[in-house]
Amino acid sequence: MNYSHTVKARFLDRPNRFVAHVELDGQTETVHVKNTGRCRELLVPGYEVILEEGQNPARKTRYDLISVCKEGRWINMDSQAPNKAAEEWLLKGGFFPEDISVYRERKYGNSRFDLYIESPVRKAFIEVKGVTLEEDNIVRFPDAPTERGIKHVRELIRCMKDGYEAYLLLVIQMKDVRYFQPNWKTHPEFGMVLREAAEAGVKLLAYDCLVGENFMEICDPVSIDLEVSDGE
Structure with a gap:
């Protein structure tokens, strides 16, 4: 399965199970997390992540967090x-x-x-x-x-x-x-x-x-x- 319009960012924190803060192009961006599980071993401050840009202009967040790089290995964490x-x-x-x-x-x-x-x-x-x-x-x-x-x-x-x-x-x-x-x-x-x-x-x-x-x-x-x- 393929994603479109992806970009790399840096994970900062996760205030709740639905959203996270990442650093993207030097700015803090609030993104949707496509996994409501704990994922504590994945969402570690400083880890590189992949975001997919949403195509619905009415949504609250511009990006979905879909993957994370843990110790040099990409792990997809999109529950869908x-x-x-x-x-x-x-x-x-x-x-x-x-x-x-x-x-x-x-x-x-x-x-x-x-x-x-x-x-x-x-x-x-x-x-x-x-x-x-x-x-x-x-x-x-x-x-x-x-x-x-x-x-x-x-x-x-x-x-x-x-x-x-x-x-x-x-x-x-x-x-x-x-x-x-x-x-x-x-x-x-x-x-x-x-x-x-x-x-x-x-x-x-x-x-x-x-x-x-x-x-x-x-x-x-x-x-x-x-x-x-x-x-x-």
């Missing part, structure tokens, strides 16, 4: 990007070998899954989770407790038992990571429900992404470790 990148990747044949139709926001049970896939040989629900939390090249999800995430995984188990294929796609919004694991320290219940889903037959997928100044593209598979980390 994983779904868009996943749809493009699937339509280009990134995972399923046959021609498929992709539908967004398909309701099933008490949940609305991000993507629904249909072809002559399959019917599949896919829930997409963007992953931005990284430490020592290990990536984790979630960065805050997510009861909604647990609900989605349980619904995946249910739809699989009803005869559909079910996938949880973890889109790691950066490149060159070692492996993915649940964030046992922050939300152990999410890790347990991932284990339950894997045992029930839900397919857990993790893929990293190429991230540039104006694009993010799903790239290579990343291994998933569901064992509880030492000391957690």
